Amino acid sequence: xxxxxxxxxxxxxxxxxxxxxxxxxxxxxxxxxxxxxxxxxxxxxxxxxxxxxxxxxxxxxxxxxxxxxxxxxxxxxxxxxxxxxxxxxxxxxxxxxxxxxxxxxxxxxxxxxxxxxxxxxxxxxxxxxxxxxxxxxxxxxxxxxxxxxxxxxxxxxxxxxxxxxxxxxxxxxxxxxxxxxxxxxxxxxxxxxxxxxxxxxxxxxxxxxxxxxxxxxxxxxxxxxxx
Amino acid sequence: xxxxxxxxxxxxxxxxxxxxxxxxxxxxxxxxxxxxxxxxxxxxxxxxxxxxxxxxxxxxxxxxxxxxxxxxxxxxxxxxxxxxxxxxxxxxxxxxxxxxxxxxxxxxxxxxxxxxxxxxxxxxxxxxxxxxxxxxxxxxxxxxxxxxxxxxxxxxxxxxxxxxxxxxxxxxxxxxxxxxxxxxxxxxxxxxxxxxxxxxxxxxxxxxxxxxxxxxxxxxxxxxxxxxxxxxxxxxxxxxxxxxxxxxxxxxxxxxxxxxxxxxxxxxxxxxxxxxxxxxxxxxxxxxxxxxxxxxxxxxxxxxxxxxxxxxxxxxxxxxxxxxxxxxxxxxxxxxxxxx
Ligand SMILES: Nc1ncnc2c1ncn2[C@@H]1O[C@H](COP(=O)(O)OP(=O)(O)O)[C@@H](O)[C@H]1O
Ligand SMILES: [Mg+2]
Numbered sequence: 311x312x313x314x315x316x317x318x319x320x321x322x323x324x325x326x327x328x329x330x331x332x333x334x335x336x337x338x339x340x341x342x343x344x345x346x347x348x349x350x351x352x353x354x355x356x357x358x359x360x361x362x363x364x365x366x367x368x369x370x371x372x373x374x375x376x377x378x379x380x381x382x383x384x385x386x387x388x389x390x391x392x393x394x395x396x397x398x399x400x401x402x403x404x405x406x407x408x409x410x411x412x413x414x415x416x417x418x419x420x421x422x423x424x425x426x427x428x429x430x431x432x433x434x435x436x437x438x439x440x441x442x443x444x445x446x447x448x449x450x451x452x453x454x455x456x457x458x459x460x461x462x463x464x465x466x467x468x469x470x471x472x473x474x475x476x477x478x479x480x481x482x483x484x485x486x487x488x489x490x491x492x493x494x495x496x497x498x499x500x501x502x503x504x505x506x507x508x509x510x511x512x513x514x515x516x517x518x519x520x521x522x523x524x525x526x527x528x529x530x531x532x533x534x535x536x537x
Numbered sequence: 538x539x540x541x542x543x544x545x546x547x548x549x550x551x552x553x554x555x556x557x558x559x560x561x562x563x564x565x566x567x568x569x570x571x572x573x574x575x576x577x578x579x580x581x582x583x584x585x586x587x588x589x590x591x592x593x594x595x596x597x598x599x600x601x602x603x604x605x606x607x608x609x610x611x612x613x614x615x616x617x618x619x620x621x622x623x624x625x626x627x628x629x630x631x632x633x634x635x636x637x638x639x640x641x642x643x644x645x646x647x648x649x650x651x652x653x654x655x656x657x658x659x660x661x662x663x664x665x666x667x668x669x670x671x672x673x674x675x676x677x678x679x680x681x682x683x684x685x686x687x688x689x690x691x692x693x694x695x696x697x698x699x700x701x702x703x704x705x706x707x708x709x710x711x712x713x714x715x716x717x718x719x720x721x722x723x724x725x726x727x728x729x730x731x732x733x734x735x736x737x738x739x740x741x742x743x744x745x746x747x748x749x750x751x752x753x754x755x756x757x758x759x760x761x762x763x764x765x766x767x768x769x770x771x772x773x774x775x776x777x778x779x780x781x782x783x784x785x786x787x788x789x790x791x792x793x794x795x796x797x798x799x800x801x802x803x804x805x806x807x808x809x810x811x812x813x814x815x816x817x818x819x820x821x822x823x824x825x826x827x828x829x830x831x832x833x834x835x836x837x838x839x840x841x842x843x844x845x846x847x848x849x850x851x852x853x854x855x856x857x858x859x860x861x862x863x864x865x866x867x868x869x870x871x872x873x874x875x876x877x
Contacts, residue, residue, distance in 0.1 A: 440635035440693075443595055444649040444700070445624035454652065458639050534680040535638045 314505045323506060326493060331513065333407050334489035337479045341411050342472050345418035349471075352378065352419065353426025354452055364438060365448060374423075381420030386478045389417050390485065410487035414478055422471050429463035430456050462533035469525030473518055480514070490514060543606075544703060544736050545571035545594060550603035552589055563589040565760045567603070571753075573703075576730050576737045578751035578768065580744065580783060586760040587740045591708050594738070595627045596620055608703050625653055628697035632709035634689040636681040642668060642692045643677040649699045660699075667695035671725060687718035694725065698733070705729075708740045720806065723749045744783050744843060748772075748804055748869070756780050772802060773873050784873070799848040799855050799872060800829065806867045814865065824849060824858040845873070 313319050352374060357363055359371040384392075390413040397404040397412040404412075433456055441455045457464070483491025490510045498507025530536060547569040554561040563586045571577045581587050592598035593605060596612050605612040607627055615623055628649070636645050646664035651657065668674045671691040681689055690710060697705055707726070711719040727750050730737050739751055747754050747768060755765040758779035764771055775784045784802070803814075818824055827847035846862075848855040862870050 434633075434635065434638075436631055436633050436635040437637060439597065440629070440631060441648075441652075443597060443624060443629040443706075444652065444696075445621035446652045447621060450652045454648070455637065459637060461639065533639070535682045 314509055319505060323497070323503075323509070326497075327490075327509060327513070330488070330490045330493040330510070333487075334476070334479055334491070334517075337407050337410050337414060337482070337487065337489055338472060338475050341414035341418060341475050341479075344411070344415040345422050345471070345475070346468075348415065348419040349422025350426050352423035353430065354456070356423060356427040357430040357456070358448065358452070362435065364442065364451060378420040378423050381417065382424065384417075386413070386417050387481050387484075389413050390482060405486040407488050410479065410482040410489075414475055414482065417478060418471060418475050421474060422467075425467035425471060426464065429460045429467050432463055433459045462529045462535075465525055465529040465532070469522050472521055472525075476514070476517065476521075542572055543570040544573040544608055545569065545738070546604075546606040547594075548604040548606075550590075550593060550605060551601045552586075552593060552598060553601045563760055564593065564600075567762055569755060569762065569765070571736060571738060573736055574730070574734050575753060576727065576739060576751050578739045578741065578747040578754040579757055580741055580747050580754060581757035581779075582742060582782075585757045587742075587757055588708055590757065591629075591706050591738065591740050594704075594706060595624055595629060625649070625700040626702045627704045627706065628700060628702040629706040629708065630690065630693045630697050630710045632712045634681070634686070634693045634713075636689055636692060636696070638681050641678050641680055642673065642684070642695075645681070645692055646695045646699055649696060653700060663699065664695070667698055668692070670698075670729075671695045685718075686714050687722060690714065690718075690722050691725065694722075694729070698729070698735070702735060704736045704738065706738045706740070709742070710739070711746060712741065712743070719746070720749065726750060745804065745806075748843075749806070756783060769871070772871050775873075799859075801846050801848060801859065801862070802871045802873045803844045803846055803862060804869045804871075805842055805844070806869065814862070814868075818858060818861060822854075822857050822861050824854045824861075826858060 356371065356374055356378070358365040359367040359374070361368075361371075363371075390410075393413045393416065394404045397409055400412055401408050403409045437459060438451060438455060441451050446455070479487065479489050480491030480494070483489050483493070484495050486492065490513055494507055494510035497503040498510060547567050550564055550567040550569075551562070552564040554563055567590060579587055579590060589598055593600050594607060594612075596605070596615070600613060603613075607623070610619075610623055612620070612623065636642075637648065640648070643661065643664050646667050647657075647660040650660035650663060655663075665674065665677060668677055671694055673688060673691050673695070676684060676688060676692070681692065684692065693710075694705075705726075710726075711722050714722060723746065726737055726739075729735060730750075737750075739746060741747060751768050753766065754768045754771055755762045756771070756777070756779055757763070758777070763777045764775070764780045771780060772784055775781045815826065815828065818826060826849070829845040829847050831844040832842045848858055859870065862868060
């Protein structure tokens with residue numbers, strides 16, 4: 311194990327690890343942004359059309375709930391393989407960083423929708439009623455009440471979503487997506503370079519810790535209920 | 538269109554929740570006329586339908602049938618957009634304040650102006666004036682979590698006034714506050730009613746609130762208005778059971794121990810506790826009175842609530858007792874009709 315502190319190890323694997331880290335960061339970053347672009351509006355719609363929402367609509371709510379649940383119930387690896395042709399159609403390839411982003415987004419978006427729904431449901435119904443009583447439109451209530459009031463909770467949810475996507479990228483790595491997961495599998499497992507396995511695991515642990523810490527700090531930092 | 542000096546006119550309003558066997562008839566055939574500039578009370582026990590009624594006035598709740606005219610507009614006929622506009626002149630405050638927790642007091646007060654398209658700078662300027670009016674200018678940059686209940690309600694009042702409403706609806710606005718704070722909020726509402734001319738509708742389950750600021754009152758019982766009129770009249774001649782339950786403190790009306798020709802209702806608004814009053818009445822005037830019922834609370838050595846007293850039959854003694862009680866601070870007295 312001590313070889314991970316040697317210049318030889320880093321001379322041989324340093325670039326690979328750096329590239330792996332870069333690929334993971336790109337996959338997680340782009341997937342998270344795209345998944346939020348889909349998941350956030352979905353979560354908002356789930357809240358608005360819910361039984362106690364300001365735009366109750368049972369049909370829309372049920373259909374959305376269904377779609378989200380289907381997305382949530384498929385294991386990522388199955389989804390990734392099942393979507394292979396769709397992915398190639400959409401972005402030209404189903405391997406590498408680009409190929410991984412499509413299933414990552416499709417898998418994370420429903421998860422994010424539920425996270426957003428939960429965060430928004432924590433906003434006091436009385437505050438929503440007050441905004442309605444002032445003549446706020448649905449759009450204004452979403453934009454100026456729901457989202458800002460739920461922001462600390464949404465930020466916390468953000469860290470969970472990102473860490474989940476990070477875990478997915480490691481799975482994606484097993485079928486050629488690149489990134490740290492790919493390194494762990496290729497070197498740590500197939501070539502039995504235990505030091506590589508150790509380093510990728512350590513890196514992943516550090517990344518998760520850093521993300522969690524940053525998001526926790528931001529969440530408490532912006533929460534005005536706590537002072 | 539019929540000419541009317543009522544700013545709020547409710548006709549045959551009915552609201553039923555749910556359907557079939559599970560349905561709840563929350564409001565039945567309600568008729569109300571609330572005049573411009575009035576402070577109008579709606580009182581009833583929990584579950585009587587007060588919140589539903591007040592929410593039907595700004596159409597937060599859509600009536601099942603009937604008509605609600607506010608400021609000349611038939612509210613039930615408005616389109617969604619027209620309704621949002623109308624709501625700017627019928628604003629509301631709540632028992633739980635319902636402030637935006639992630640915004641400063643200033644931004645809370647700006648909120649209704651910003652959503653109605655007022656420029657940011659103009660909104661801020663007006664918001665500062667309003668915060669000043671409710672006595673909280675120095676808290677402009679504080680967040681709601683840093684305020685006491687009374688201060689939160691003041692911010693909520695400033696916010697409710699931001700769009701220059703004609704009507705201010707208050708749903709149990711003081712029910713979460715202690716008696717001293719309640720009184721200060723009530724006198725603020727009274728002031729605003731007088732200086733701005735805003736019509737105030739006060740929903741409460743507390744008689745003391747009605748007594749403190751309302752000129753007229755409707756008693757709501759089981760979804761129906763069972764009595765309506767001047768507060769003084771209703772207090773003096775409650776004719777229905779529901780009204781008597783509210784007017785005569787303590788609920789049950791006890792048997793008279795001695796013959797009393799005259800019964801008075803004494804309201805304590807934060808003066809000395811009531812036991813010393815009865816005792817000193819006996820000592821100072823030599824007059825014994827019957828306590829027929831009492832619903833008073835002692836808070837920090839001050840009495841709040843109401844008490845029903847039977848005065849002696851002897852007219853001189855009765856008059857003596859009456860004038861003695863009238864001379865006390867923070868006590869109001871009314872003669873009432875007493876049905877045994
Ligand atoms: N959204 C609702 N759905 C079903 N029943 C309701 C609803 N809102 C109120 N009710 C019922 O209507 C009645 C009156 O309630 P409410 O207006 O809140 O009374 P109050 O404010 O006087 O306590 C109660 O029986 C209550 O359970
Ligand atoms: Mg209520």
